[in-house]
Amino acid sequence: MSLLKNKKVIVGVSGGIAAYKSTFLVRLLIKAGAEVKVILTPGAEEFVTPLTLSTLSKNPVYSTFADEEKTWFNHVDIGLWADFMIIAPVTANTLAKLVSGHADNFLLTSYLSAKCPVYLAPAMDLDMYQHPSTQANLNLLQQRGNQIIPAESGELASGLAGQGRMAEPENIIRFIENDLSSKLPLRNKKILITAGPTYEAIDPVRFIGNHSSGKMGYQLAQRALNLGANVVLVSGPTSQKLDHNHLDLIQVTSATQMLDACQKHFSEADVFIASAAVSDYRPKNIATQKIKKSDTEIQIELVKNPDILFEMGLQKTNQVLIGFALETNNEIENAKKKLQKKNLDFIVLNSLQDQGAGFQKDTNRIQIIDQQNNIDSYPLKSKKEVAEDIFDVLLKKMKL
Numbered sequence: 001m002s003l004l005k006n007k008k009v010i011v012g013v014s015g016g017i018a019a020y021k022s023t024f025l026v027r028l029l030i031k032a033g034a035e036v037k038v039i040l041t042p043g044a045e046e047f048v049t050p051l052t053l054s055t056l057s058k059n060p061v062y063s064t065f066a067d068e069e070k071t072w073f074n075h076v077d078i079g080l081w082a083d084f085m086i087i088a089p090v091t092a093n094t095l096a097k098l099v100s101g102h103a104d105n106f107l108l109t110s111y112l113s114a115k116c117p118v119y120l121a122p123a124m125d126l127d128m129y130q131h132p133s134t135q136a137n138l139n140l141l142q143q144r145g146n147q148i149i150p151a152e153s154g155e156l157a158s159g160l161a162g163q164g165r166m167a168e169p170e171n172i173i174r175f176i177e178n179d180l181s182s183k184l185p186l187r188n189k190k191i192l193i194t195a196g197p198t199y200e201a202i203d204p205v206r207f208i209g210n211h212s213s214g215k216m217g218y219q220l221a222q223r224a225l226n227l228g229a230n231v232v233l234v235s236g237p238t239s240q241k242l243d244h245n246h247l248d249l250i251q252v253t254s255a256t257q258m259l260d261a262c263q264k265h266f267s268e269a270d271v272f273i274a275s276a277a278v279s280d281y282r283p284k285n286i287a288t289q290k291i292k293k294s295d296t297e298i299q300i301e302l303v304k305n306p307d308i309l310f311e312m313g314l315q316k317t318n319q320v321l322i323g324f325a326l327e328t329n330n331e332i333e334n335a336k337k338k339l340q341k342k343n344l345d346f347i348v349l350n351s352l353q354d355q356g357a358g359f360q361k362d363t364n365r366i367q368i369i370d371q372q373n374n375i376d377s378y379p380l381k382s383k384k385e386v387a388e389d390i391f392d393v394l395l396k397k398m399k400l
């Protein structure tokens with residue numbers, strides 16, 4: 001999934017022949033899942049039409065301060081709406097205006113109102129590009145926090161060849177994705193997560209299991225990936241799906257298989273989160289053939305399963321350990337005991353007493369208890385938001 005998915009992007013276009021390339025840029029952004037609003041300078045309208053760009057961006061295009069009915073467009077709102085802004089192409093003239101703080105068109109006023117990161121992709125003839133004024137303007141804008149996407153070399157509209165062509169739209173997208181990825185807080189961190197139930201075989205057709213759907217664990221994995229982590233997700237049987245370049249999905253069935261997978265990855269992990277509902281017991285013997293129905297009662301002897309989280313707590317060196325506690329009574333007391341016994345940094349308590357919390361649901365209600373016995377209570381939220389809350393606490397409390 002592209003880092004551009006669901007990002008709100010302003011594409012500013014100023015008046016140069018490279019303006020035609022902004023149509024490809026908008027298309028690539030939309031394809032990557034971004035929401036795009038385009039602003040044209042008056043000069044840009046000479047090169048590319050608002051109709052083309054509004055069709056591609058699926059949004060109205062701004063080029064004036066008001067529409068035909070004299071309704072004013074709010075440049076402050078649009079500036080604040082954006083997650084980031086790209087001005088591509090940015091001409092020598094617009095560069096100079098950005099430096100001096102001119103505000104005589106809608107793009108310039110939006111730039112001045114924007115609080116988001118701004119990327120500038122210059123395009124002009126080679127001598128204009130090399131001119132000390134242009135270079136000084138680029139340096140100044142960079143010093144002020146704008147990101148410059150350098151012009152590329154090649155044939156120019158003047159017939160000359162050299163540096164001045166606007167970076168190709170694919171390269172602009174790559175530049176921005178790399179920049180966004182370098183700022184993600186869990187970049188280069190390895191997060192090991194358990195999710196879902198375990199199934200403990202009784203015979204070839206039956207097992208001891210539980211109601212865990214894996215939803216909570218998969219949302220945690222998705223959040224970790226969104227924050228830039230490399231994720232190892234050790235998952236019991238579930239219908240949940242997740243696919244990502246930075247995801248290693250290990251599918252297991254039983255608690256012993258889950259433990260084996262965790263053992264392999266724990267020493268290299270920075271964080272371990274145990275959200276799986278692991279069966280505490282398994283049948284001592286697994287029948288090789290289906291157990292036949294008879295008129296008498298049968299007994300199944302159970303032996304204890306390993307406690308995966310407890311084992312990881314014993315092996316803990318620098319890892320941050322987060323456990324879950326699923327309780328039905330004496331919730332806080334039981335969760336605090338698990339926090340200590342399993343050597344955790346914090347524990348996420350969810351109670352089956354709470355409507356909408358626990359197994360299967362798309363929602364959960366949690367309390368987070370840390371080593372100092374501080375308790376943060378959260379309202380009922382979607383499991384996606386719960387995962388965001390858990391990672392917010394992780395990032396705030398832990399020095400990763």
Ligand code: PMT
Pocket residue numbers: 194196197211212213214215216217255274275276277278279280305306307308309310322323324325326327338350358359360361
């Ligand atoms: O999957 P969903 O349908 O979305 O439901 C989510 C959930 C309710 C399963 C999840 O939010 C949750 O509470 N997971 C932990 C369930 C559980 O087994 O809790 P526990 O209190 O029994 O275990 C305490 C902790 O030890 C847990 O982190 C558990 O993963 C871990 N554990 C328990 C037993 C065991 N043998 N090995 C373990 O690692």
